[in-house]
Amino acid sequence: MPDSSPDLMRQTGETNSDAGTRPVVLSVRDVTVAFGEKVVLENLSLDVYRGEILGFVGASGTGKSVLLRTVLGLVPKKSGSVEMFGVDLDDASEQERVLVDMRVGVLFQHGALFSALTVKENIQVPMREYLDLPKPLMDELALLKLEMVGLPPDAADKFPSELSGGMIKRAALARALALDPDLVFLDEPTSGLDPIGAADFDELVRTLRDTMGLTVYMVTHDLDSLFSVCDRIAVLGGKKVLVDGTVDDMMQVEDPWVKSYFRGKRARQIDLSARAEVN
Numbered sequence: 121m122p123d124s125s126p127d128l129m130r131q132t133g134e135t136n137s138d139a140g141t142r143p144v145v146l147s148v149r150d151v152t153v154a155f156g157e158k159v160v161l162e163n164l165s166l167d168v169y170r171g172e173i174l175g176f177v178g179a180s181g182t183g184k185s186v187l188l189r190t191v192l193g194l195v196p197k198k199s200g201s202v203e204m205f206g207v208d209l210d211d212a213s214e215q216e217r218v219l220v221d222m223r224v225g226v227l228f229q230h231g232a233l234f235s236a237l238t239v240k241e242n243i244q245v246p247m248r249e250y251l252d253l254p255k256p257l258m259d260e261l262a263l264l265k266l267e268m269v270g271l272p273p274d275a276a277d278k279f280p281s282e283l284s285g286g287m288i289k290r291a292a293l294a295r296a297l298a299l300d301p302d303l304v305f306l307d308e309p310t311s312g313l314d315p316i317g318a319a320d321f322d323e324l325v326r327t328l329r330d331t332m333g334l335t336v337y338m339v340t341h342d343l344d345s346l347f348s349v350c351d352r353i354a355v356l357g358g359k360k361v362l363v364d365g366t367v368d369d370m371m372q373v374e375d376p377w378v379k380s381y382f383r384g385k386r387a388r389q390i391d392l393s394a395r396a397e398v399n
């Protein structure tokens with residue numbers, strides 16, 4: 121049986137692409153998902169590279185959430201494969217699957233914190249699920265995660281109903297980071313935040329990527345996020361990834377939705393102000 125200890129997986133369990141320079145941490149190949157007769161994704165392929173912040177966009181109802189849930193194994197696919205850290209999730213043993221899951225954090229839309237648990241208890245949910253740690257250590261770790269996401273220590277004993285929208289997002293991010301993951305999925309993390317709160321959250325995501333070497337897969341409608349923190353953007357359309365590339369690449373795309381999204385009035389305002397900040 122192959123040694124699948126986390127350390128070994130970190131060193132070897134990743135496929136390389138792009139002339140061996142950028143390890144692929146998530147590889148989606150020819151994935152088709154349907155609900156009854158309705159095909160939502162068809163032969164969709166996508167690679168996510170280690171250390172990048174990928175922004176995933178697409179018109180409403182194109183299947184962004186379905187893809188995210190499929191990758192996480194919450195929605196069955198008709199065909200295709202999903203590999204994380206070089207492990208094909210359909211072929212993975214139970215032990216391999218647990219090791220992969222421990223390397224992944226998820227921030228679901230609207231935070232999805234357990235309302236009956238305090239912030240600290242929410243952050244400790246993944247620790248209780250996967251680790252066997254003494255309570256004082258878990259408390260210490262929870263406080264550390266709060267600090268990482270910029271929440272004060274006294275947020276630990278608050279319930280989600282006592283937090284602002286921005287604090288809920290940060291608490292949910294702290295929970296996603298509970299196990300020091302390598303890859304985090306963020307589902308519309310800045311939705312519902314005011315522009316300043318959203319910009320602060322984007323900055324936090326970028327800082328965490330820079331300091332922890334995180335790979336970030338972010339489903340978003342937020343043009344500010346796409347322009348300011350995403351290294352690469354993938355656009356979902358016609359049941360597959362229509363196009364992927366940098367913001368500048370998106371500016372060249374003639375597809376009508378991509379064009380109106382990235383070259384519309386709002387996008388032009390953001391682009392102009394970003395360029396003004398640089399100069």
Ligand SMILES: Nc1ncnc2c1ncn2[C@@H]1O[C@H](COP(=O)(O)OP(=O)(O)OP(=O)(O)O)[C@@H](O)[C@H]1O
Nearest residue numbers: 155158160178179180181182183184185186187341
């Ligand atoms: N469990 C399900 N059963 C049947 N159809 C579903 C199911 N889940 C999603 N769909 C359909 O799949 C399509 C894609 O939905 P999805 O929620 O992934 O879109 P989205 O791109 O995330 O949209 P939005 O940006 O509005 O959140 C929609 O037509 C939706 O109705």
